[in-house]
Amino acid sequence: MSAHAVVRVMKTSVIAVCVLGAVVTGSGQLGVNRAQPAVATAQQLTQIRVLLPFLNGTSFFPVGLADQLGYFKDEGISVDVQNPGESSDVVKGVVAGNGDVGLSLVPPIILGASQGFPMKVVANWLYVRVHDVYVLAASPINTLADLKGQAIATSDPNSGGMPLLQAELQNAGLDPDKDVSYVFSTDDLGPKLAAIQAGKAAAMNIEPNNQSAAQAQGIQLRCLTCDNSVRNTSEAWLVQPQYLQQHRPLLGGFFRALVKAAIFAQANPDAAFELMKNVRPAEFANPDAVHILLNAEIQSFGTYADGQHGLLDADGWNATQDFLLRAGQSDPTGLQTGVEIDTLIDNSLVAEMNNFDAAAIVTQAQNYAP
């Protein structure tokens, strides 16, 4: 290669590296700065991009129901609901600026916060666990420890339920990587049940929609983890700290709309069922299962203390973190360093999200006619 050619190659290489750096930096900046909600419609609604860890539907009925009842519009909000994947994808999406507010299981939030990713948890979603380990009622398996040498059917390995499942197994004296194996399948009940019936798995780690589907099919299940005390922290909403600072009233309105929808559904589940048909019609191919799931989800939307929806329980979060840290002692890739829970969680929106006339919502629900 001649000297001129070498110089040309070196100049081109340096320019290419600079351009690549500029592109990466620019895309990173675009991701970080994507915090300004766009005006969405001619009615001056402000759009909030909501990231959910599953398809929008019965499992997240307050989101769809609030939209159907116009509660978001009343707050000057329109929502753009996206499903980037599982809970860990939601956390990544919010931190990267691809979503304004995201709903995630607690372990991925704690894992992400421990990596130093900036986030604030601003509202609790559920006070019941999302994933539990179940066996068939006739199974000889009675405790998690009995699963040694067995396989557990579960969803996507990227699922937010995996860190907690592995912590549960360690708490039961098992090594999650050596003492049990996993059969991964889709989120549906069918493949997990097929794995158990084929003898390829002894238990399954399932969500309420799977439990409802089993109940609808008359399949008797028995829960191995339902007495775990770490239940007050299951799913919560997170945002970027700067988004909370800049859009506090907007967020307050968003969560207020969700709480109203939950109260509406509790007052008139049948009306909620009918309204949810407009959110994801394909879900209603099996209306019996949806009915069972919706009732289970409505019951799970309780309050924690002082009758306030959305309140984050610091003690519960610390207990969950301790649980994960104990598991991390034997797994160098698990949670190694805890985070300041009091800095991570922020209950400042709780008063705002409960600031409405709940009796009026109940009356509206009871008088509701499609």
Next chain:
Amino acid sequence: MPGFRWLVACGARHATPFGSVLILAVALLAWEAASRAGLIPRILVPAPTAIALALRVLVGLPRFPADVWTTTLETLSGFAIGAGLGIGVGLSMVYVRFLRRLLQPYVVAFQVVPKVTLAPLFVTFFGFGLLPKVVMAVVMAFFPVLVNAVTGLESVGEDETQLMRSLVASRWQTFSKLAWPAALPYIFAGLKTGLTLALTGAIVAEFVSAADGLGALVMKFSSDLNVSLMFAAIIVNCLFGLSLYAILEFWEHRLVFWKHISGD
């Protein structure tokens, strides 16, 4: 500037390896600096030093050798079967015209199917365990080997074929001494493509449903939001692919030695 000219002249002599190393070094430095300055969000791309530390953690994990072995087994099994089928079907299509006319439309049709989308189907068809991953690797490796085998076998010139006829060569002699050696460079090109695709297929299938393997590691670290370890696992996948490719290149040099002597 005499010093600069010396540098350029020195670079001219050792241009290619030096240039490659220089590009890598400059890119890594720029990336590290940008990351430390907060210009690149860590959730998107960790700093090179963080990835290097994560690599150390990754190779020290007790499960790591088993994960490497699982992906190796899936890839090599799928590649061997896919390549064998590709060469076999290619031979059949070239030497049995009827088969060629019969199979050609289906070969073309299957070629345009984005095969990675078949991974979830294979899990449904073949269940859990190694089989769906091996099948995925077979499907990914098969077509490039088939296409190249057919192209290579048909690349024999008419003059050479006439020469063999004039020497009263048998069909086997024409094949073994003319067609097969002429096709080998093409077949090896197909094998190299097929091998990398077999690895891709195995890892994509592990993304869909696997408890171990290099692809499962990427998914696990993604689930744990450990982006550094995720990148480390991706790098290991890349190095693994490069190693397999290098082994195949070695055998190509041994078996198709005339190609390199002639400087092709």
